[in-house]
Amino acid sequence: xxxxxxxxxxxxxxxxxxxxxxxxxxxxxxxxxxxxxxxxxxxxxxxxxxxxxxxxxxxxxxxxxxxxxxxxxxxxxxxxxxxxxxxxxxxxxxxxxxxxxxxxxxxxxxxxxxxxxxxxxxxxxxxxxxxxxxxxxxxxxxxxxxxxxxxxxxxxxxxxxxxxxxxxxxxxxxxxxxxxxxxxxxxxxxxxxxxxxxxxxxxxxxxxxxxxxxxxxxxxxxxxxxxxxxxxxxxxxxxxxxxxxxxxxxxxxxxxxxxxxxxxxxxxxxxxxxxxxxxxxxxxxxxxxxxxxxxxxxxxxxxxxxxxxxxxxxxxxxxxxxxxxxxxxxxxxxxxxxxxxxxxxxxxxxxxxxxxxxxxxxxxxxxxxxxxxxxxxxxxxxxxxxxxxxxxxxxxxxxxxxxxxxxxxxxxxxxxxxxxxxxxxxxxxxxxxxxxxxxxxxxxxxxxxxxxxxxxxxxxxxxxxxxxxxxxxxxxxxxxxxxxxxxxxxxxxxxxxxxxxxxxxxxxxxxxxxxxxxxxxxxxxxxxxxxxxxxxxx
Amino acid sequence: xxxxxxxxxxxxxxxxxxxxxxxxxxxxxxxxxxxxxxxxxxxxxxxxxxxxxxxxxxxxxxxxxxxxxxxxxxxxxxxxxxxxxxxxxxxxxxxxxxxxxxxxxxxxxxxxxxxxxxxxxxxxxxxxxxxxxxxxxxxxxxxxxxxxxxxxxxxxxxxxxxxxxxxxxxxxxxxxxxxxxxxxxxxxxxxxxxxxxxxxxxxxxxxxxxxxxxxxxxxxxxxxxxxxxxxxxxxxxxxxxxxxxxxxxxxxxxxxxxxxxxxxxxxxxxxxxxxxxxxxxxxxxxxxxxxxxxxxxxxxxxxxxxxxxxxxxxxxxxxxxxxxxxxxxxxxxxxxxxxxxxxxxxxxxxxxxxxxxxxxxxxxxxxxxxxx
Numbered sequence: 001x002x003x004x005x006x007x008x009x010x011x012x013x014x015x016x017x018x019x020x021x022x023x024x025x026x027x028x029x030x031x032x033x034x035x036x037x038x039x040x041x042x043x044x045x046x047x048x049x050x051x052x053x054x055x056x057x058x059x060x061x062x063x064x065x066x067x068x069x070x071x072x073x074x075x076x077x078x079x080x081x082x083x084x085x086x087x088x089x090x091x092x093x094x095x096x097x098x099x100x101x102x103x104x105x106x107x108x109x110x111x112x113x114x115x116x117x118x119x120x121x122x123x124x125x126x127x128x129x130x131x132x133x134x135x136x137x138x139x140x141x142x143x144x145x146x147x148x149x150x151x152x153x154x155x156x157x158x159x160x161x162x163x164x165x166x167x168x169x170x171x172x173x174x175x176x177x178x179x180x181x182x183x184x185x186x187x188x189x190x191x192x193x194x195x196x197x198x199x200x201x202x203x204x205x206x207x208x209x210x211x212x213x214x215x216x217x218x219x220x221x222x223x224x225x226x227x228x229x230x231x232x233x234x235x236x237x238x239x240x241x242x243x244x245x246x247x248x249x250x251x252x253x254x255x256x257x258x259x260x261x262x263x264x265x266x267x268x269x270x271x272x273x274x275x276x277x278x279x280x281x282x283x284x285x286x287x288x289x290x291x292x293x294x295x296x297x298x299x300x301x302x303x304x305x306x307x308x309x310x311x312x313x314x315x316x317x318x319x320x321x322x323x324x325x326x327x328x329x330x331x332x333x334x335x336x337x338x339x340x341x342x343x344x345x346x347x348x349x350x351x352x353x354x355x356x357x358x359x360x361x362x363x364x365x366x367x368x369x370x371x372x373x374x375x376x377x378x379x380x381x382x383x384x385x386x387x388x389x390x391x392x393x394x395x396x397x398x399x400x401x402x403x404x405x406x407x408x409x410x411x412x413x414x415x416x417x418x419x420x421x422x423x424x425x426x427x428x429x430x431x432x433x434x435x436x437x438x439x440x441x442x443x444x445x446x447x448x449x450x451x452x453x454x455x456x457x458x459x460x461x462x463x464x465x466x467x468x469x470x471x472x473x474x475x476x477x478x479x480x481x482x483x484x485x486x487x488x489x490x491x492x493x494x495x496x497x498x499x500x501x502x503x504x505x506x507x508x509x510x511x512x513x514x515x516x517x518x519x520x521x522x523x524x525x526x527x528x529x530x531x532x533x534x535x536x537x538x
Numbered sequence: 539x540x541x542x543x544x545x546x547x548x549x550x551x552x553x554x555x556x557x558x559x560x561x562x563x564x565x566x567x568x569x570x571x572x573x574x575x576x577x578x579x580x581x582x583x584x585x586x587x588x589x590x591x592x593x594x595x596x597x598x599x600x601x602x603x604x605x606x607x608x609x610x611x612x613x614x615x616x617x618x619x620x621x622x623x624x625x626x627x628x629x630x631x632x633x634x635x636x637x638x639x640x641x642x643x644x645x646x647x648x649x650x651x652x653x654x655x656x657x658x659x660x661x662x663x664x665x666x667x668x669x670x671x672x673x674x675x676x677x678x679x680x681x682x683x684x685x686x687x688x689x690x691x692x693x694x695x696x697x698x699x700x701x702x703x704x705x706x707x708x709x710x711x712x713x714x715x716x717x718x719x720x721x722x723x724x725x726x727x728x729x730x731x732x733x734x735x736x737x738x739x740x741x742x743x744x745x746x747x748x749x750x751x752x753x754x755x756x757x758x759x760x761x762x763x764x765x766x767x768x769x770x771x772x773x774x775x776x777x778x779x780x781x782x783x784x785x786x787x788x789x790x791x792x793x794x795x796x797x798x799x800x801x802x803x804x805x806x807x808x809x810x811x812x813x814x815x816x817x818x819x820x821x822x823x824x825x826x827x828x829x830x831x832x833x834x835x836x837x838x839x840x841x842x843x844x845x846x847x848x849x850x851x852x853x854x855x856x857x858x859x860x861x862x863x864x865x866x867x868x869x870x871x872x873x874x875x876x877x878x879x880x881x882x883x884x885x886x887x888x889x890x891x892x893x894x895x896x897x898x899x900x901x902x903x904x905x906x907x908x909x910x
Contacts, residue, residue: 063548067900071544074879347550347576350881350898378614378631378665379681379706379723380552381576383770384882384898387794387814412659414683416705420723420751450704452742456726458749 013049030344056302057345061109066342068102069308070351076315077358089131092316096127099308118277119305121150122296125284126309129253130318136252137183140244147241187250194220221246227266236267237281253287260285289318293330307338307355332359336366343370353388364392371397376404379417386424399425406430410437416453419460419467428464435466439473439505448474465500476512485519492516542876544901545602549574549581551896553618555626556889567889569606570904571626571640572896573615575884580615582628582647583608584640587892587904603894603904609638609647617669617709621690625650627676629666633657635678637690651690657682668709670718677718679707685720685730699737703728708753713779714762721752721767729779743783745775754798759806768796768811774821789870791819797884805910810875810893812883818895820873820908876903 013022013033021038024031033049056062076095079088103120110116128134128142197220207213217225221243226233233239240263244251251259260282264274274282276299283291296306313319314331339355342348352370356363371389376382382405389397402425409417415434422430441449448454454474461471472495479488495501496509552575559565568587574580585603613632621627625639632654639650657664657680664682671677674690683703687696705723713719713729717740720728725748728739751770758764763780772792775785792813802808809821876883881898888894893905 060548063900064546067546067548068544071879071899078879346578350550378616380614380616380665380667383795384814391794412662412664412682414681414704414706416683416703416722416724417681420705420749423749450701452726452728452739453704453724456724456742456744456749458744459747460724460749 011051013051027344056304057341057348061106063348064109065102065106066304066348066351068105069099069304070354072098072102073308073311073358074354076312079315089133089316092312093127093132096123096131096312099312100124100127115300117150119300122277122280122284122292123305123309124149125281126289126292126313129256129284129287130289130313131316134253136250137186139253139256140241140249140251143241144245147238183250190249219246223266233267236264236278239263239267257282257286289313290330293334297334303334303338303341307334310334332361332363335359336362340366340370343373349374350384357392367392368394368397372400376401379405399427401425402427403430406434410434415450419453423460423463426463431460431464432466435464435470436502438470439466439502443508448477466502469495469500469502469505480516485516489513489516489519542903542905543602544880544899544903546899546901547572547583547605548900550576550898550900551884551902552615553885554894554896554902555618555620555885555887556892556894557623558620559889567892570603570887570894571618571620572902573611573618573628575614575616575631580611580613581608582611582615582618582626582638584645584647585902587906603902607640607645607647609649611636614665616665616667619669619671621671621676622673625690627669627671627690629669629678629680631663631665633663633666633680633682635666635669635676635686635688637676651693653688653695656680656686656688656695657684667707668720670710670712672712672715677710677712679710679720681706683707683722685710685718687732697732699730702730702737702739705751708751709755711755711757711765713757713765719755719757719765719779721755721769723751725749725752725769727752727755727765727767727777727779741779741783743777743779743785746784753795756799756801758801759803761806766799766801766809768792768799768813770795772796772813772815774799774809774811791872792817794882797882798886800886800888802888802910804890808888808910810886810888812886812895814882816876816878816880816882816897818875818883818886818903820875822871822873875905875908 020035022033023036024033027050030050030052033051034047057066072095079091100120100123103116103123107116107120124146128139128146132142134142197216201213201216201220214225218229223243226239226243233242237260240260243263244259248255248259264278264282268274276295280292280295280299283295293306293310296309297303300306310319310331311334314329319330335355336359339352339359342352342355349370353367356367356370359366371385371394374381374385376385382401386398386401389395389401402421406418406421406425406427409415409421410433415437418434419431421427422434438448438450438454451474454470455478457467457471461468472491476488476491476495479485479491492509492513496506501509551572553571553573555571556567557569557571559567569584570587571582571584573582584606586606587603611628611630612634613630615628616631617629619627621637624642625637628636628638630636633656634652634654635656636649636653637651638647640647655663656678657666659682664680664684666678666680668679669676671690674692675696676688676690678686678688679702680686683701683705685699685702685707687698689696703720703722703726707720707722710718710720716732718730718732720730720739722728725744727743729741729743731740734740750773752767753769755765755767758766763778765777765779767775767777767785768791769775772790772794774789774791774796776787776789777785791811792815794814796811796813799809799811802810807823810818811821812818875893876895880901883895883897886893886895888908888910891906891908891910893903893908895903897903
């Protein structure tokens with residue numbers, strides 16, 4: 001068992017009186033806490049407290065994030081596997097950008113600086129390093145974009161400093177690799193230029209102009225000068241990219257982590273400790289994807305970020321598939337955790353279904369267990385849940401839900417609704433139960449209730465013997481009422497002989513036969529009635 | 539197909555309706571109302587899609603719908619209709635029927651009138667599933683199988699038909715000013731004449747096959763005997779209520795429940811349906827004859843019909859089309875109007891060239907250039 005990386009967080013329950021002994025029970029996404037009588041001083045409250053770790057899913061703005069990203073997620077799963085990987089990479093980059101734009105849209109709505117800022121920063125870096133996998137040369141450009149995006153105002157000032165002198169040289173400088181020249185060509189030119197600036201500095205040719213000298217020092221990437229202007233570079237990774245820009249513009253991805261580590265160390269005071277964000281970024285620069293995911297999982301209280309990012313990286317075939325102890329791989333584990341969290345939400349549970357669908361090992365089992373817990377307040381909701389179960393051939397859940405709804409309808413005396421649910425589940429036993437109710441009503445009151453239902457059973461009649469009997473028995477009454485005695489009598493006889501009549505009804509059937517005996521057309525049936533009566537009395 | 543943008547609204551939309559525009563003013567649709575469901579706090583909201591006539595609108599989706607105002611709603615909004623320019627009536631899962639007034643000047647909403655527990659069981663609430671109005675009369679139906687008639691601005695109910703149905707009534711619509719049509723969960727259409735005092739329907743129609751629950755119904759705007767229904771199996775049925783008791787034609791439309799069907803109010807050769815399977819279909823006929831092809835019954839090259847019985851008696855030319863099996867009397871085209879892979883489309887409304895729909899993916903789609 002791995003050791004815990006961080007101290008567990010302590011949550012105070014303000015409503016509980018201090019000093020009481022608390023009991024608890026785990027829920028799917030929360031803990032129920034109650035005050036016990038053990039060591040109780042005075043009367044404790046009879047309250048149950050619900051402690052939720054993840055408040056994010058209840059934020060209306062973040063709900064947009066969950067819904068939009070669900071859409072992107074489902075689209076990603078349907079990218080065809082057989083395409084060659086070079087065709088897929090632009091698609092993956094585009095999907096990554098879609099995810100990020102969703103994050104940014106939410107960021108704009110949330111007024112205060114939030115965790116989303118850090119999330120987008122990390123995701124963006126992962127996109128540059130892992131998904132786009134920029135090679136040396138364009139790598140720096142991407143990193144520049146990355147930093148610029150996040151430190152827009154700082155960049156403004158830096159640009160002011162840079163553009164105040166020697167525009168021509170700078171223009172050449174920005175004629176960047178990836179354009180018309182190869183990396184080596186650029187490297188040679190750049191070194192040449194760098195040596196020249198360095199020589200100017202050594203010669204003290206700019207000694208007269210302090211500002212120009214300062215600029216030149218920055219341009220050669222003099223560490224001390226850069227560090228002196230720390231306030232302009234508000235973060236160590238901005239410092240890193242700046243330093244790379246001026247010292248090692250053709251940096252290779254594999255060399256990044258050397259510079260990253262040293263920049264982090266140089267930038268931070270000896271007193272300050274790296275924050276979680278810093279270690280995550282460092283792990284990214286070290287191309288340790290698993291460490292990034294692990295650190296993010298711990299630092300964030302919602303699985304959204306790691307689940308979606310890991311899924312995308314898995315599609316890019318960047319995750320080594322090492323199986324976790326409990327049988328599924330990392331991607332599936334994170335998706336299951338995320339989706340399980342969604343399922344606890346009164347509304348977002350519908351999104352979770354698609355996530356479970358794309359977890360091949362355990363997704364179905366999770367869904368089967370969770371879907372039965374969705375509260376069914378209205379028929380409309382029950383129908384939606386049923387549809388989900390039917391589409392996945394979860395026949396047990398279908399029966400169970402239909403039974404719940406049918407029982408509820410029966411309790412409220414909605415026999416037609418109850419029958420409708422039994423038909424959906426093809427539940428013969430319940431159909432029999434409903435028919436019994438009808439027949440009992442008839443016996444009690446002498447008339448049928450809900451004729452609109454019984455007269456119009458249609459093929460549903462065949463669902464259960466009892467139901468068939470009910471339909472046919474009603475038909476008998478109709479025939480009798482229309483004075484079609486011969487047909488009525490024939491039907492009655494067939495009901496008796498077909499053995500679908502319930503025992504309790506046999507006497508009733510015979511009693512119904514009595515008035516028929518007076519009709520001339522059916523006198524030949526008398527003998528058969530007599531035989532039947534004889535059989536009964538035995 | 540032009541791209542249609544989703545507006546994510548952080549609530550699952552159960553109903554969306556355009557505010558009616560007066561024909562005289564030639565105004566385009568600009569305001570719509572939505573209701574949410576499955577939230578701990580449900581809401582009704584009014585939205586605006588802004589003014590028309592602005593130039594440079596390439597694909598008709600300039601600007602998102604803007605929220606004007608919203609109001610808390612107790613229970614899921616199971617149906618929503620505009621009573622007039624300022625008031626809407628909602629049907630709630632708590633069994634309540636509520637009239638809300640939209641104050642345009644202050645952009646606020648207030649509860650104008652409410653009948654709480656209009657639909658109920660002896661010991662429980664019963665959701666009110668459908669509402670239709672013809673100001674000032676309001677008719678509602680519910681899971682309790684009741685039909686209730688109200689008048690706006692009058693307390694109490696005007697009329698109740700208890701046990702109108704032994705199963706849940708899913709939707710109601712006006713056939714004529716004094717006749718309504720209901721559909722239920724055992725696949726029956728029932729006509730009710732409100733002038734009669736009896737508590738039985740004047741007519742019952744149903745499919746000859748399985749008793750598939752019906753969820754929605756809409757009447758042809760010009761020909762009052764033509765009615766379209768949709769149900770659990772996603773089939774679109776068109777009925778002629780004057781003749782026979784079985785549908786005229788059946789078309790496979792969706793792979794899951796059809797939640798709403800609407801004839802276009804001014805161009806009834808166009809029909810729109812939306813479904814649990816996440817699709818919204820636009821049906822368009824282009825027949826030579828006056829009668830749209832889906833009213834000609836029987837088989838059509840792009841339809842699959844099940845065992846619908848030929849109607850007894852009735853119009854000779856229609857029966858000929860049926861019997862001759864001629865599939866090219868008219869053409870029927872269907873178009874998907876949404877990108878694939880959306881969650882259930884619960885509701886749609888169309889007015890002029892504007893279409894609005896809401897989904898379980900908490901998104902609203904507005905299309906301002908529906909080709910009608």
